[in-house]
Amino acid sequence: MAQIAQILDQDDPQNFDRRAHRLSVLASFLSESHLPAAWLKWEPRNVSALVLHSLAELEHGRGSGALTDASATWNRCQLAADLDPQNPAPWVVMLGIARLERAHRRVVFAIWDEIVARDRWHREGHRSMLHYLGPQESGSLGRAIEFVDSLRTRMPPNAPCAAVELEVHLMRYHSAKARGGADALLARDQWHSxxxxxxxxxxxxxxxxxxxxxxAATVSDLNLLAYALTAAGRLRGAAPVFEAIQGRVTSWPWRYEGDPLTAFESARNKAR
Structure with missing residues (x-):
């Protein structure tokens, strides 16, 4: 528990981007562990402990299809939000809970307003909202595109959430491939619009x-860009992106092509 706290406390506590990234990585590894619950029992009013435990439960719930106790997880997030009013992380977890529990649209958008009020360009908040509006959840591809269009003219080009524009292109690409037939055969053409x-x-x-x-999640966004450039046939343009990644492979989006490491290596070799 002390090591987890030390990892989270390496930076300024107001650096919400880096702190949220570390919490997300830890939660993905600890979703089946007793450590988040043990830390929270030891420090029941520690904001990081509250968020980590809630996020780990959310990760577990995504894998199993439902939260063990959605109300308790929600209440922990609410307590974290009360203890640290400027921190967007509890609200981002609440957005994930609302999505998993198929909460009413009013609830989802109220949480979204709380996130952007605290961090205008929060990466995970924007990604979560994009997928909520997408065809796999409550919306459609058209609504996801509209969401990104509403951001495009206002969002700085180097904002932490800049990759949502690329994600919606990828969403459209994979939607076409999933339909099969002529749509799948022509899916690559969308990259040339x-x-x-x-x-x-x-x-x-x-x-x-x-x-x-x-x-903090720059490497993930570079992996996404390398994947998109490869899918678009822009191998020459992908080469410097692979160099910038320096072999730090992320599972997503390479897992779309099977084993992530194998897919990454194949694409990198083609770019070279």
Whole structure:
């Protein structure tokens, strides 16, 4: 427990982006462990302990299809939000709970307002809302695209959530492939539409630069870009992105192609 606290306390406690990233990584590894519950029992009013335990339960719930006790998890998040009013992390977990529990639209959008009031460009908050609005949950591909369109003119190009624009292109690509038939055969053509091509050109020119992004999940976004450029057949443009990644492979989105490491290596070799 002391080691977990030390990992989370390495940075400024107001650096919500890096803290949220570390909580997310820890929760994914500890979703089947007793440690988050043990830490919370030892420090019941520690905000990080409250969020980590709630996030670990959410990770477990996503895997099993339901939360063990959604009300208790929600209450822990509410307590964390009360103890640290400026911290968006408890609200991001609550958004995940609302999505998993199929909460009413009013509840989801009220939570969304709380997130952006605390961190205008919160990466995980925007990603969570994008998937809530997408075809796999309460919305459609059209609504997901509308959401990204509403952000495009206001969002800084190096915002922590900048990759949501790429994610919606990927969502459209995989939706076409999943339909099969002619749609699947023509799925790659979407990468060559004027708007998508312009976005890819800007991203491949800027995202790999060492000082362009500063958020904690930059490597994940670079993996996403490398995958998209490979899918679009832009192998020359993908090469510097693979160099910037430096072999730090993320499971998503490479798992779409099977084993992530194998898919990454194959794509990198083609780019070379």
């Amino acid at each position: 004027a708007q998508t091509a312009r976005f890819l050109e800007r991203a491949q020119a800027t995202w790999p630069r060492p000082a362009f992004f500063s958020h």
